Amino acid sequence: MPVLLGLDTGGTYTDAVLFDPVRGVLAAAKSLTTKHDLSIGVGGAIAQVLPQAAEPIVMVSLSTTLATNALxxxxxxxxxxxxxxxxxxxxxxxxxxxxxxxxxxxxxxxxxxxxxxxxxxxxxxxxxxxxxxxxxxxxxxxxxxxxxxxxxxxxxxxxxxxxxxxxxxxxxxxxxxxxxxxxxxxxxxxxxxxxxxxLQQLIRAVEAILQSRSIQAPLMVVKGDGSLIASEVALSCPVETILSGPAASLVGAHHLSGSGDVVVSDMGGTTTDVAMLSGGRPVLNREGAIVGGWRTMVEAVAVHSYGLGGDSELRLDETGGLILGPRRSVPLSLLGSQHPRIIETLRYQAEEAIRVGYDGQFLLRLRRLDTKESGLKPDELELWEALEGGPLALSEILQGPAKQRAMKRLLDRGLATLSSFTPSDAAHALGLQQTWSREAAELGARLWLRRLDALGGEKLKEIEPFCRRIVEQAVRQSVLAILGTAFDQSLDIASDKIGKLGELVMTRMAEGTAQESPLVTLEMNLKRPLVGIGAPAATYYPEIARRLGTELIVPPHADVCNAVGAVAGGVLQRVELLISQPIEGRFRVHLPDGVADFSTLEAAVERATAAATEQARRLAHEAGAADPEIKIEREDKTVATGAGMTLFIESRIRATAFGRPRLAAAERM
Incomplete structure (x- = not known):
């Protein structure tokens, strides 16, 4: 039987699965994503599953949240x-x-x-x-x-x-x-x-690993609508891979759970992505995906991406309340396990009588400096070079506004990142997670308690109630995210326009206090089951589903759902051509390389249909389809002028090509 290798490179973890179309998941593994050298994380995940591949791998497919996270x-x-x-x-x-x-x-x-x-x-x-x-x-x-x-x-x-x-x-x-x-x-x-x-850095890293392992198989990438494209095609249009991870998670959620009409919530390290399956298919946003506040023109899954994940930065809002995200931060527990010397720094900061606002925060390199970034300003280059030896405490390096501006520049370019207290640290301190350094997490919690005390914030005196408050905050923000998505997609009401009563009900549900009024019940229920996926699913989603009043489905292999979705999809390419009428009696076809005029509508339709079919088939082949099927649709727009007459406005010819990806030629049966 053919064996497929599915990969998902997220902001925190890189996942790998060996997948058989009949038997399902054969093996799964995780490795930390290493942004400074992506090949390390990718290679680590692949190395764990390859020994269990009894047959040659005939296709490799990759989903990634890197583009989404960058935006x-x-x-x-x-x-x-x-x-x-x-x-x-x-x-x-x-x-x-x-x-x-x-x-x-x-x-x-x-x-x-x-x-x-x-x-x-x-x-x-x-x-x-x-x-x-x-x-x-x-x-x-x-x-x-x-x-x-x-x-x-x-x-x-x-x-x-x-x-x-x-x-x-x-x-x-x-x-x-x-x-x-x-x-x-x-x-x-x-x-x-x-x-x-x-994206080029990621794809080249994967190609190098496959070559080193003698894996001679096509490499595909998941698009934002859940379909697949060949890696070389993806390099020319990486924006089409925004929401690649969420799209793969939807395809994987359907495949693993068998569910048709559900809400899917995927909590990763950086984002929580909420979307819908209808009849087992991802609901698409025809108007364009919204990511990081930008409304693009990329047709992708109708997903709402929120800056909330296991590695979300803990911060204070304008009222002094605790809030998570939207920026990702390397958990202190992870940093402490990779760089044990920072634990000593945390100990020193916790014991120091003088409180510094940057205590419990570190700066570290995120990736290599490419040639186009060699022109950094002197203060930026100085800070970059200072990070060569490893993470540095912000309290040591931020001496004045110039250093702060230099740090912001490195952060904005994705050259460096921050490490601070996150929900993952709270989970470590509570014993809910045992992956990294618990001591670093507890020291980070102590520093936050001291900060809250100094600022007169929430009165939390001990590490355990403080960390439970962080887990509670993640639950609250997740409930609000899911409700906001449900309002937007089912009622076409943006979550910021639901009014005071709606805000009150949503807030009460998020806090788990919806039924505490003596006179009225402030309650809403999610009418569809909730499929919870992602590494933290078991930690957060049982309580989230309870507050939403709905059934929870956590499918097997929920923690590697994206990697499963990466190999479960097919190649899909769409082409749409317009026919206009610039003057009466002249019909203009707007082709991919220019325009062509015809004296009759049917002649224009014939040319547009042939061109759309040819382009859709070519794009599908380039995207990696083996033998694509072509479907043609025609939409005419006319206006009645009276006496049975109509005025032609425009026609649109749509060609859709769909096919399964090509497998390694030597392994076809």
Whole structure:
């Protein structure tokens, strides 16, 4: 029987499963994700399961939360965004200015109109100037042309120039979506370019491990809609892997539990992802995935990703109350097990009479410094080099605003990360988890108790009640996350617009006090069963389900559900082509490489159908499908003008290609 290898690289753990389509999970293992060198974590997980592979591996598939986590935490590589034919005020829409931060944005003459006609010639001299100016300073380019989905000619020309002059990765807006909304398309292409180096690092690490193990099998990557694409295709469109992890978890949850209509909540180290299965299929967000506050134009599972996980940073809100996330922090218990000397630092801080605001917090390197980041400012480089010997206490290194700015820059670029107290530490201190250093966790709790006492916060005097309060906070925020998702998807009401009564009921449910009123019962129940997956599922979800008044399903292998989902999916590619009527009697097909005009609608439909079919089949083959099936749909939009007459507005031709992934040729039967 064929054996498939499923991998999931999350913010904390890398999981591996050996999977047989008939027998199910044959072996499963976890290894810590090592962001400074991803091959270590990937190799560690694979090494644990390979001895149990009785047959050759014929396919490897990878799901990852790295892209999602990077957007949630505001990280990414430096890029340059080239906007063709855009007005400058577009930068203020869709959060584009905020997303770009300090990265360069160049406005260049060009672009097209709504019917695909050129609105202005492309300023090639300005394009070349921008490329030569910024190529030494960025890791990739993003190109978005006005109405490029109606005519991509200018985007394609700029893409060719970037490749010829700079040889850097470049992404175009029309390659990622066929929908209108220029600012959001620009946002999506910018996020895509920023993620290319990170996904490239992961895929190259996996390829190196497979080669070292003599595994000659296709490598696939899970997209945000749960389907699979070949790894080389994924490298050109990494933004399509945002929500890859949640999508894989949904596919895996259905496969492992057999459930059809359920709410799936996946708590990892960095995020909690909540989504729905309807009829056993993931519910998709046709309007575009929302991650880290950005509404992209990537069609993906309708999932709400919350910055809440086992490794969420513990902090104080504006009222002085305890709150978790959204930023991930390396648990002190983990840091103490990897770097025992920090335990001595924690002991010293706990015994010191003088309290420092940064006690119990450390800074450490997260990944290598790539060539495009060698131009760090002197204070940033000094801090980076100081971390070469291992984690440093913030109280030792943050001497003045300049150091704080340098640290923020390293954090924003994903070059460094913080370590502080997290729910994982609370679980260690309570004995609910025994993976890492309990002493480091307890010392971190002592430092937090001292901080709360000094600030006049919650009156918690002992380690155990303090840690139980942290676990309770994780439960509360999880209940609110699941309810918020249910409101949004079933009633189309965003959780921030449900009114005071709704807020009260949700808060009471989250606190477990919904029935304490003497006159009324403030209660809501989740009508679908809750499938709880992820490593902390057994710790948190029984109480979460109780407060939601619903059945809990924790399937077997819930802790490696994403890795199972990575190998249980298929290849799916969609193509949509538009037919417009610029003037009466002329029907224009908006093709992937330009436009074509016809004198009759049926001739245009025939050309669009052939082009959509050809492109869908080509994309499916490139994505790794063995023998894709093609389904064609046609949607005509007309308006009745009276006397039985109609006015043609537009037609859309949709081609969907679906197939199982190709397996290693030598092992086909």
């Amino acid at each position: 949630v935490e505001g990280q990414g590589s430096p890029i340059c965004l080239l906007l063709l034919g855009y007005e400058r005020q577009a930068l203020e829409r869709a959060g584009l200015r905020q997303a770009m931060g300090s990265d360069p944005v160049e406005f260049i003459a060009g672009g097209h109109g709504p019917l695909g006609d050129e609105q202005a010639p492309l300023d090639r001299e300005a394009v070349e100037r921008a490329i030569r100016t910024y190529a030494p300073k960025v890791a990739a380019f993003a190109v978005s042309g006005y109405f490029s989905v109606r005519n991509p000619a200018h985007e394609l020309a700029v893409k060719a120039m970037v490749r010829e002059i700079a040889g850097l990765p470049v992404t175009c807006g029309h390659e990622l979506t066929s929908k209108l909304d220029a600012p959001r398309r620009a946002l999506t292409v910018a996020l895509n370019a920023r993620l290319i180096p990170q």
